[in-house]
Amino acid sequence: MSIYRSDPALFARTSEKQVRECLTVLYTRMKEDRMVGFLFEGKPLEAIVEGQVQLVCAVLGAPGFASYQGRSLPEAHRELPLLPGHFDRRHELLREALAAVGVDEKVNAAWLEADTAWRRAILNSGEFARERARNAQDSVAGASDAPSASPSPSASSKAPPTGK
Secondary structure, three states: OOOOOOOHHHHOOOOHHHHHHHHHHHHHHHHHOOOOHHHHOOOOHHHHHHHHHHHHHHHHOOOOOOOOOOOOHHHHHOOOOOOHHHHHHHHHHHHHHHHHHOOOHHHHHHHHHHHHHHHHHHHHHOHHHHHHHHHHHHHHHHHHHOOOOOOOHHHHOOOOOOOO
């Protein structure tokens, strides 16, 4: 299934309500997750879920969702220092949410396929944020490696040379 072409026959096997329920379960679990939860601190989950409902319904062929009008996935993830493990954890949580909500097998497969197809674009978009995070870590590490302006305790306990 192309992630850019919807299939109304596929969407007939689900509903906007079920898509929203699944995404609510997913993002609630993600926010509480030890590995990816930090990515959602201070973020409006309701707005994220609503944007994802628009995207997923368009991809699955829902009537009235002929095209997705929200931010592109790379744009939406650009500020997040996502690593492959973060994406993989989200994908596993999606798989669990689809099962928990009882999404139809064919819809489930198409949704997971689309999610996998977005992986590269999402991870590539986070390179800027990862580079910024690396630079911040290097700055902190460099500051702790710099010589101290104050003398060390052992240096201050020595008497200065008298020259006599």
